[in-house]
Amino acid sequence: MSARILDGRAASAAIKAELAERVAVLAERGVVPGLGTVLVGDDPASHSYVGGKHKDCAEVGIASIRRNLPADVSQAELERTIDELNADPACTGYIVQLPLPGHIDTNAILERIDPDKDADGLHPTNLGRLVLNVSEPMSSPLPCTPNGVVELLRRNGVDLAGRHVLVVGRGVTVGRPIGLLLTRREINATVTLAHTGTRNLDALLAQADVVVAAAGRPHMIGAESLKEGVVLLDVGVSRVEDPETGKKRLTGDIDPAAAQKASWISPNPGGVGPMTRAMLLLNVVESAERHAGLR
Numbered sequence: 001m002s003a004r005i006l007d008g009r010a011a012s013a014a015i016k017a018e019l020a021e022r023v024a025v026l027a028e029r030g031v032v033p034g035l036g037t038v039l040v041g042d043d044p045a046s047h048s049y050v051g052g053k054h055k056d057c058a059e060v061g062i063a064s065i066r067r068n069l070p071a072d073v074s075q076a077e078l079e080r081t082i083d084e085l086n087a088d089p090a091c092t093g094y095i096v097q098l099p100l101p102g103h104i105d106t107n108a109i110l111e112r113i114d115p116d117k118d119a120d121g122l123h124p125t126n127l128g129r130l131v132l133n134v135s136e137p138m139s140s141p142l143p144c145t146p147n148g149v150v151e152l153l154r155r156n157g158v159d160l161a162g163r164h165v166l167v168v169g170r171g172v173t174v175g176r177p178i179g180l181l182l183t184r185r186e187i188n189a190t191v192t193l194a195h196t197g198t199r200n201l202d203a204l205l206a207q208a209d210v211v212v213a214a215a216g217r218p219h220m221i222g223a224e225s226l227k228e229g230v231v232l233l234d235v236g237v238s239r240v241e242d243p244e245t246g247k248k249r250l251t252g253d254i255d256p257a258a259a260q261k262a263s264w265i266s267p268n269p270g271g272v273g274p275m276t277r278a279m280l281l282l283n284v285v286e287s288a289e290r291h292a293g294l295r
């Protein structure tokens with residue numbers, strides 16, 4: 001079987017073009033959406049992700065507000081920054097780039113974000129609305145990577161109704177929330193969440209129709225355990241040294257050889273990552289639309 005590609009770069013380009021039109025409608029009403037980012041420390045990957053988010057903003061007409069803080073910032077100083085963004089009318093949505101340094105209480109920071117400005121959809125109020133299955137469209141932001149996975153499949157006509165999805169990894173941004181989205185009635189998948197405490201992962205992989213790999217363990221999923229025709233979504237990202245060049249390169253959780261068993265596969269890079277960024281822009285635009293009374 002030769003797998004078809006779930007092309008996240010193409011889908012995100014289409015979404016950005018759609019959002020640029022919605023931003024133009026807002027501009028006619030004098031509303032400019034603004035994305036704030038809070039970045040702590042010098043981690044090159046985090047700097048690169050945040051830079052990408054602001055580049056996207058410029059492409060669709062969203063204003064950028066950056067708050068970069070040193071790695072040894074105190075909890076109190078970081079909380080002051082959160083309070084400033086909550087109060088800033090130019091900032092219609094913002095994110096705190098994760099992970100935060102170990103001395104910071106991450107949950108306390110995420111809980112301090114105004115839920116109406118929570119562009120990541122990770123505030124307990126918004127995760128709670130996902131649990132409660134609040135169903136009016138666009139009433140609150142959805143977590144970006146899970147929503148990106150759903151949107152990537154939807155735009156490629158891959159239906160999950162009645163299919164068994166195995167999610168590998170229980171992180172806060174993907175593994176834990178994605179099941180809440182995939183089990184909504186309009187999607188109707190059956191979801192199993194596997195993690196480091198799961199016994200016999202191979203048996204679960206062997207009967208999964210769809211695998212969402214979000215463990216951050218390079219090439220942990222190979223062709224041998226998978227069912228013929230499986231849909232593969234490679235979310236995990238690791239930076240590993242290339243033995244030939246000695247340079248670091250991005251590596252996903254799925255061994256590229258697994259494509260021989262798959263009906264669809266998302267490349268990594270170029271799959272779910274660009275969709276995460278596109279869904280962030282969507283949350284910022286929808287938040288501005290809600291503030292402008294358009295939703």
Ligand SMILES: Nc1nc2c(c(=O)[nH]1)N[C@@H](CN(C=O)c1ccc(C(=O)N[C@@H](CCC(=O)O)C(=O)O)cc1)CN2
Pocket residue numbers: 048049095096097098099120144145173250268269270271272273274275276277
């Ligand atoms: N506050 C948040 N922090 C983090 C999140 C998040 O959703 N919110 N997710 C990840 C990092 N992340 C977004 O912040 C992210 C990761 C990767 C990509 C992406 O587009 N990747 C590209 C490759 C990029 C490269 O070459 O380095 C791809 O997959 O094609 C976007 C966003 C952890 N932190």
